[in-house]
Amino acid sequence: MQLEGKPPVGIFFDSDMGVRMDSVLALALLYGLEGKSEARVIGLSVSIPNLIAAQFCEIVGRFYAKGSKFLRGLPVGLAAGTREADTHALGPAVANSGITPNIRSVNDTADPRILLRNALTAQDDQNAVIVCAGPTTNLAAALDLQGTKDLIAQKVRFLVVTGKAPARWPTAVVVAAESDILFPASSIEKDFGYTAHHPIAEAYRAYKPMPYDAPTTAMASVLHAVRPNESLIAQPEQKDRILQTYIELASAKPVDRAPKKL
Numbered sequence: 001m002q003l004e005g006k007p008p009v010g011i012f013f014d015s016d017m018g019v020r021m022d023s024v025l026a027l028a029l030l031y032g033l034e035g036k037s038e039a040r041v042i043g044l045s046v047s048i049p050n051l052i053a054a055q056f057c058e059i060v061g062r063f064y065a066k067g068s069k070f071l072r073g074l075p076v077g078l079a080a081g082t083r084e085a086d087t088h089a090l091g092p093a094v095a096n097s098g099i100t101p102n103i104r105s106v107n108d109t110a111d112p113r114i115l116l117r118n119a120l121t122a123q124d125d126q127n128a129v130i131v132c133a134g135p136t137t138n139l140a141a142a143l144d145l146q147g148t149k150d151l152i153a154q155k156v157r158f159l160v161v162t163g164k165a166p167a168r169w170p171t172a173v174v175v176a177a178e179s180d181i182l183f184p185a186s187s188i189e190k191d192f193g194y195t196a197h198h199p200i201a202e203a204y205r206a207y208k209p210m211p212y213d214a215p216t217t218a219m220a221s222v223l224h225a226v227r228p229n230e231s232l233i234a235q236p237e238q239k240d241r242i243l244q245t246y247i248e249l250a251s252a253k254p255v256d257r258a259p260k261k262l
Helices: 021-035 051-063 090-095 110-123 137-142 148-156 185-191 201-205 217-226 234-250
Strands: 007-013 040-044 128-133 158-162 171-177
Touching: 007 021, 007 110, 021 040, 021 051, 021 128, 021 201, 021 217, 021 234, 040 051, 040 110, 051 090, 051 201, 090 201, 110 137, 128 137, 128 185, 128 217, 128 234, 148 158, 158 217, 171 234, 185 201, 185 234, 217 234
Parallel strands: 007 040, 007 128, 128 158, 158 171
Antiparallel strands: none
């Protein structure tokens, strides 16, 4: 949803990228919405201490860049810690993408709290939405930064979570119920085949033996953030339409756009 006189809504996407396949599909959906000028990706952060997950977020952003310089120079936020979560699907996707990550070490990533605060500072009031697919630890930590809670209240319309919102969260919260709509493996084989090494398709295939159909709860969260009139709990007659929306947006080709003048 775009408010009159404002740019498309800015989405900050925080996720446990790669732990579940729906976070990977949700990222593709988000870039599909950006390609239609319905949203702007203003920040990506990872809530698990896994460098490969941050690398994957980076190469997916660069894959979809195609002439647009927005976001592409910004760092990816990465949660601090030493325990690497299981993101076995993302290593092959990064390796087979044909894109060399600029992220080589933790020093090449950002503190998610600072990244969120800086991203929101640049937004018009009430023209940002935060989507959290996974633990809300990064968001909870951001609330402890001086002035950030008030900034969130000023800039953010609402928060969409797939779990429980952080205590003291200052905006409206939408909780995405577990979706029974499944993303079909057949779409990965057919609709993502326009390039030899699509990072989303590479991750999907590496996650577990094909064919399998993946959950879409995180996709529902992203769709609701941009199109709030779309149902998070689909009625039977709506399910086919929503699934087709997921497929169309997630598999959309990168849009070749010249950089906009500031």
